[in-house]
Amino acid sequence: MTVLTGAPALDVDGLSVDIRTPAGTVRAVDGVSFGARSGRTLALLGESGCGKSLTAQALVGLLEPVASVAGGAVRLGDTDLVTAGRSVRRRLAGPGLAIVFQDALTALNPVYTVGTQLAEPFRIHQGMSRKAARAEAVRLMARVGIPSPETRVDAYPHQFSGGMRQRLLIAMAVALNPAVLLADEPTTALDVTVQAQIMQLLRELRTERNMAVVLITHDLALVAEEADDVVVMYAGTVVEAGPVAEVFAHPHHPYTRGLLDSVPAGTPKGTELASIGGSPPELHKIPASCVYQDRCPLVRERCRAERPAVRSSGERRVACHFAEELGFEGAIA
Structure with a gap:
């Protein structure tokens, strides 16, 4: 050991x-x-x-x-x-310390684009400009496997599937x-x-x-x-x-x-489960x-x-x- x-x-x-x-x-x-x-x-x-x-x-x-x-x-x-x-x-x-929640639809803010939400950590913690933070958001979306991030960065959470929303949450957490x-x-x-x-x-x-x-x-x-x-x-x-x-x-x-x-x-078929x-x-x-x-x-x-x-x-x-x-x-x- x-x-x-x-x-x-x-x-x-x-x-x-x-x-x-x-x-x-x-x-x-x-x-x-x-x-x-x-x-x-x-x-x-x-x-x-x-x-x-x-x-x-x-x-x-x-x-x-x-x-x-x-x-x-x-x-x-x-x-x-x-x-x-x-x-x-x-x-x-x-x-x-960061956290990924189990319910991506409620964890993401429905009234802001995903790009705005992904850019927020860079603007708050690193003082980036809006343009630079947006570029980082696009990079993160690409890294977690979001297709066509340059065009989808301005989409809203409800426009993504459950799996894609979970990827977005992970991107925000590891930003x-x-x-x-x-x-x-x-x-x-x-x-x-x-x-x-x-x-x-x-x-x-x-x-x-x-x-x-x-x-x-x-x-x-x-x-x-x-x-x-x-x-x-x-x-x-x-x-x-x-x-x-x-x-x-x-x-x-x-x-x-x-x-x-x-x-x-x-467990054999018909056997009572423990x-x-x-x-x-x-x-x-x-x-x-x-x-x-x-x-x-x-x-x-x-x-x-x-x-x-x-x-x-x-x-x-x-x-x-x-x-x-x-x-x-x-x-x-």
């Missing part, structure tokens, strides 16, 4: 996010930690509602008014984004060569062929620009194909993390194993002890009494009292 050295481009340490509800404040993201490294793709993986997208919104400072960061640090280089002021965040939005690119379900609602093209584009841009990419998804096949490292989330917490090849070959948390066992590949019984806990019912206890086949009294500490072994991390029964050997981090 290769042990990575050097500081990650993005270092998330103990990030917690609270949401204010009529029934009281709930902890939606609880102590999430991971590091995204330049030239590599790290996947945040888990079921819908596990806190993946909320984590991404917290990283880029786009939380809804009812949500707020309750603790932790998010270091982008030497800057902690949690404590940084608005002006610092604005300066780093683009050259430091200023960000150190870290967050991709939140970037292939949602696209057909399989277009999905493959979008992911190929992200791979090429990651290599060209040596970006760290954080891929947010619930698609295990996509993670296996595209990511180098994976962070498995459940009920707002990290339950397992490590290199994708190792985690998928030898999962050490019952939730990770349940996800992988649920993949129908190789699944994880039950549902994730509601936010106001997340237990203070093990968050997975109600669905776990290994659950015991200790699981209901205390939350498992994170244990580490090289690049692998797991939060389970009985991970050794799944082959894990590691010490408390």
Whole structure:
């Protein structure tokens, strides 16, 4: 196993996010930690509602008014984004950290041409003239595979297909060569062929620009194909993390194993598909002890009494009292 050295481009340490509800404040993201490294793709993986997208919104400072960061640090280089002021965040939005949203039609402004929107980062951050910024917009459109960019630069978002709009979003995100690119379900609602093209584009841009990419998804096949490292989330917490090849070959948390066992590949016709019984806990019912206890086949009294500490072994991390029964050997981090 290769042990990575050097500081990650993005270092998330103990990030917690609270949401204010009529029934009281709930902890939606609880102590999430991971590091995204330049030239590599790290996947945040888990079921819908596990806190993946909320984590991404917290990283880029786009939380809804009812949500707020309750603790932790998010270091982008030497800057902690949690404590940084608005002006610092604005300066780093683009050259430091950028995001690609899953719904391109709502992420793009329908009343401005795509050329105007693509040119905006160059005018704001680099002080380019309107003409120079427009030329950069055309160049970006060509780079992400938009046909005839010189003539389509004055078109509006609704005049592009879903796949082309997603390419435009990616172009906007990478315009200023960000150190870290967050991709939140970037292939949602696209057909399989277009999905493959979008992911190929992200791979090429990651290599060209040596970006760290954080891929947010619930698609295990996509993670296996595209990511180098994976962070498995459940009920707002990290339950397992490590290199994708190792985690998928030898999962050490019952939730990770349940996800992988649920993949129908190789299941004989007529055989009942494996699944994880039950549902994730509601936010106001997340237990203070093990968050997975109600669905776990290994659950015991200790699981209901205390939350498992994170244990580490090289690049692998797991939060389970009985991970050794799944082959894990590691010490408390």
